Amino acid sequence: MELREMSDDACIAFLASHTFGHLASMGEQYPYVVPVHYAYDSRKVFLFSMPGQKVDQLRIIPFACLQVEEMEKDKMWKSVLVQGRFDELPDIPARRNERLHAWSLLEKRPFWWEPGSFELSAGEDGDSGSPIFFSLSIDVISGRQVEHRA
């Protein structure tokens, strides 16, 4: 059994071939982490959320961390970590194309019902119906894996 670092290319390939991970943000006192679905494209990660704590925090401190893992048989695993900057894609003409692109990437997967896709606070105000699209730049990426020694 051997623990080793993954190359940048291997990390990106891993990220691109998965869609589920955990996204951490920073609140006033504590960090926050939720399961999320994402889509990778052109060295960015695209996500969406209903209004709530995650997006509120990211609007104040726009730095996030996405971690994606895969557990394989025989205790093998891979884990990739991305740290980057939150960039909201608001519904305004100047960003319409990016927003539509994010939507086209994300709509392929029927996961609106899943954890992190929506927030309990949705529905409490009148504006609960609008998902928030955002991307994450890949400022730092690293990965590690455990494998059998040859």
Add this chain to the structure above:
Amino acid sequence: MELREMSDDACIAFLASHTFGHLASMGEQYPYVVPVHYAYDSRKVFLFSMPGQKVDQLRIIPFACLQVEEMEKDKMWKSVLVQGRFDELPDIPARRNERLHAWSLLEKRPFWWEPGSFELSAGEDGDSGSPIFFSLSIDVISGRQVEHRA
């Protein structure tokens, strides 16, 4: 399908009946998140790690977030979130009993090889062999679940 908040008791019961989650901490610029195994006991969460980025960060900003989820069949899920304070259990006489207690809780599970249990930096200095035990207070706990509407 209905999204609802879980009671505090339900959150604690859920936390106590699971052992795997994701732990977020806060770095200088970005948050950080890794998969972890933990043990729950008496309104505390116990964890261990080999030396590395996670513990380095928690020693500077001692606030963490543990999120635990369970995906069930038919798109049902539960997710519980704990925010609390990092408390290292060093190998000193004054904290020996707590450390032994943490060890007794954690040693039941053979997960030393798993992500988050050790760090790549281990082995680069001469002091790689000492796991760090720590607990997390449960300052804030919340949970949500999706279930079929009766």
